[in-house]
Amino acid sequence: MTTRLLLTLLTTALLLPAHAEEPAPKPVNSLPFAWPFLQPEEMSYRGGTTTGTEVTLDTTPSPEWTALHKVGYTPFEHDRRAILAMAGQFRVSFQFVETIGFTENYTPPRPYFSWGTEEVRLLEDRDHFISLQHTLVMFFKNEKDEVEGPGVMKHWRQDWTYQDTDLHTYRGDSTWERLTRDKDTVTGTWTQAVYQVDDSPRYEVVGTWDHSSGVSTWRSESSWRPLPRREFSVRKDYNVLDGTHQLTITPTGWVHAQDNRKLIVEDGKPPKCLAAETGFNRYERITAPDLKTGADDYWNKTGPYWQEVRSAWTDIYKKQDRFHLKASYEDQKLYQHHFAYAAKLEEQDHYNPKAGRKHARSTIKKFLAE
Numbered sequence: 001m002t003t004r005l006l007l008t009l010l011t012t013a014l015l016l017p018a019h020a021e022e023p024a025p026k027p028v029n030s031l032p033f034a035w036p037f038l039q040p041e042e043m044s045y046r047g048g049t050t051t052g053t054e055v056t057l058d059t060t061p062s063p064e065w066t067a068l069h070k071v072g073y074t075p076f077e078h079d080r081r082a083i084l085a086m087a088g089q090f091r092v093s094f095q096f097v098e099t100i101g102f103t104e105n106y107t108p109p110r111p112y113f114s115w116g117t118e119e120v121r122l123l124e125d126r127d128h129f130i131s132l133q134h135t136l137v138m139f140f141k142n143e144k145d146e147v148e149g150p151g152v153m154k155h156w157r158q159d160w161t162y163q164d165t166d167l168h169t170y171r172g173d174s175t176w177e178r179l180t181r182d183k184d185t186v187t188g189t190w191t192q193a194v195y196q197v198d199d200s201p202r203y204e205v206v207g208t209w210d211h212s213s214g215v216s217t218w219r220s221e222s223s224w225r226p227l228p229r230r231e232f233s234v235r236k237d238y239n240v241l242d243g244t245h246q247l248t249i250t251p252t253g254w255v256h257a258q259d260n261r262k263l264i265v266e267d268g269k270p271p272k273c274l275a276a277e278t279g280f281n282r283y284e285r286i287t288a289p290d291l292k293t294g295a296d297d298y299w300n301k302t303g304p305y306w307q308e309v310r311s312a313w314t315d316i317y318k319k320q321d322r323f324h325l326k327a328s329y330e331d332q333k334l335y336q337h338h339f340a341y342a343a344k345l346e347e348q349d350h351y352n353p354k355a356g357r358k359h360a361r362s363t364i365k366k367f368l369a370e
Contacts (some may be wrong), residue, residue, distance in 0.1 A: 033099045033278060035108055042081040047094070048114035053139040053147055055091045055117060056288040061251035062088070068216060068249060076162065079190060079209040082216040083130050083160050084122065085249045089291045090283040092118045096230070096258075100276040112230050117286065117297040118155060128162035135298065137291040150294035154306070154342070156202070157195040164191040168317055170224045172240050172265045173345070176201050178321040194219065198335035199309045202226060202327060217248040238262040238274045245279075304344040304351050308360040309338060315367070317331045324369040337363045
């Protein structure tokens with residue numbers, strides 16, 4: 001029996017009069033995001049079940065936070081400092097819950113929660129462009145209470161471009177299309193382009209940094225996205241996620257908040273909204289365990305290959321105004337082909353640039369359709 005359910009039963013028992021002839025009404029359990037009339041066991045979180053080792057949170061304001069609050073920055077430099085403040089070592093939590101339903105007899109699904117430890121490293125910082133790579137680095141305890149790991153896995157990437165007029169946006173059905181913005185509409189803005197674990201595109205959206213009242217927050221315009229990994233394996237009732245999001249820098253990390261709508265998009269029909277969802281992801285700086293060593297080992301071995309993958313995608317964006325990605329090739333997903341090659345590189349002492357470039361481009365080509 002879970003602690004939460006036990007507390008519910010105890011609460012119910014305490015509310016019953018000692019000699020009542022009829023049971024007291026079932027108590028209302030206040031739950032987040034306005035589902036107070038559902039019992040906790042109906043809304044228990046789904047998500048990752050991995051148990052990692054304990055972490056030590058860094059409660060001291062970071063040097064990035066301190067630097068962000070110096071005076072005299074130009075608006076452009078102030079924005080840059082906020083983006084760079086997202087790099088570091090973090091405990092990350094991912095929380096999502098549907099808050100509104102738009103279908104008959106709607107019943108909210110179970111909310112989602114998972115967490116991990118993640119290193120965010122600076123890949124590039126040049127001119128008006130910044131690239132941040134996320135890497136999951138997890139330590140675990142075995143049955144003997146011994147620490148094992150780290151387990152390292154390449155995660156998502158975010159690229160930032162100042163006053164960007166050339167975007168590739170998601171159009172549904174695993175299809176992306178070039179969107180050219182007028183210069184006047186992107187003055188002072190930054191695009192955030194988000195990529196999957198295999199460096200294939202996810203979404204790209206324009207937004208603006210605001211540093212008023214000593215708080216740095218980037219707010220996006222609305223954009224379409226493919227279903228996230230937490231959804232496409234369990235949900236078949238919608239096919240596009242449409243939303244806005246904002247990133248806020250804190251003294252000890254940053255927060256990613258999302259306001260999403262789940263759409264059913266069909267050719268020749270206007271989109272139909274199934275439900276609304278709120279997401280809240282926290283990046284909290286940690287001092288232990290050390291994530292950088294494991295991440296460094298991985299990127300020292302595989303970094304040149306992933307650079308070839310990114311280069312291949314850059315060429316695709318330049319040449320193709322519209323493209324479609326196939327779901328699989330030879331019964332494997334795109335990330336599985338890339339990850340298998342990267343795993344072999346981890347076991348080798350030398351990297352063959354020519355072979356890496358060939359594999360990166362030929363692999364992507366197998367999944368690409370105009």
